[in-house]
Amino acid sequence: MKTCIFLLHLHAIAAFVPALPLYTPGRLSHKSTELAALITIELEKPLGIILEEVSENEPEGVKVEEISDAGSAYASSYREELIGSKVLEVMEDNVSSMAFDDVMDYIINAPSPVRLTFEVEGDDVADVLPQVEIGTAVEINVIQEGNADRTLSAKVGDNLRQVLLDNKVEVYRGLKKKLGNCGGGGQCTFCAVDFVESEGWSDRSEYEDNKMKKAPSARLACLNNVQGPATIRVQ
Numbered sequence: 261m262k263t264c265i266f267l268l269h270l271h272a273i274a275a276f277v278p279a280l281p282l283y284t285p286g287r288l289s290h291k292s293t294e295l296a297a298l299i300t301i302e303l304e305k306p307l308g309i310i311l312e313e314v315s316e317n318e319p320e321g322v323k324v325e326e327i328s329d330a331g332s333a334y335a336s337s338y339r340e341e342l343i344g345s346k347v348l349e350v351m352e353d354n355v356s357s358m359a360f361d362d363v364m365d366y367i368i369n370a371p372s373p374v375r376l377t378f379e380v381e382g383d384d385v386a387d388v389l390p391q392v393e394i395g396t397a398v399e400i401n402v403i404q405e406g407n408a409d410r411t412l413s414a415k416v417g418d419n420l421r422q423v424l425l426d427n428k429v430e431v432y433r434g435l436k437k438k439l440g441n442c443g444g445g446g447q448c449t450f451c452a453v454d455f456v457e458s459e460g461w462s463d464r465s466e467y468e469d470n471k472m473k474k475a476p477s478a479r480l481a482c483l484n485n486v487q488g489p490a491t492i493r494v495q
Contacts, residue, residue: 319359349377421481460488
């Protein structure tokens with residue numbers, strides 16, 4: 261059984277999406293089940309993920325064996341779901357049925373950030389799927405002291421931090437946050453926002469619970485994708 265450790269830095273995290281609608285004819289040919297979801301992630305090189313081949317007998321791709329707590333993938337709100345998931349695509353190339361070494365070559369030769377798609381299966385998948393279809397337009401109401409309240413247009417699946425930055429919301433106030441933010445890696449907590457109201461959003465991750473014990477209503481914008489309409493307070 262071949263195993264390989266890749267060091268990749270988490271760049272952005274996409275929402276869980278139902279597996280079937282993302283399949284394109286001629287692109288993915290493996291069998292899917294109702295209890296399956298796809299996670300598409302963009303990873304900046306160099307995250308401690310350990311990959312191993314799915315089968316020793318014939319090429320069937322690779323799966324995530326483990327995520328090291330030393331790597332920034334450990335900060336992902338989906339790190340538990342990724343363990344055991346199968347790598348389906350590298351930069352939109354189907355690697356689901358390739359031999360271990362071929363998949364490794366695709367990942368090594370991919371640019372940075374590299375876009376990876378994983379298939380997650382299990383009884384808990386439905387609990388983390390967004391309640392609104394990916395791509396649905398929703399409104400994010402932003403409250404920030406010293407600024408007028410704003411209503412932003414976003415789509416389900418968009419990274420919340422990126423939505424705020426693209427709309428010129430001052431996510432990082434003060435010199436400490438401006439200079440010390442981790443760039444969306446889930447480490448600094450400087451992009452934390454308070455959720456005043458939300459509809460269709462799953463509970464925050466265990467990682468966020470541990471990172472922000474004193475702020476139970478806060479979420480890290482960089483580790484959350486839009487799942488529905490919400491009203492948030494930006495510090």
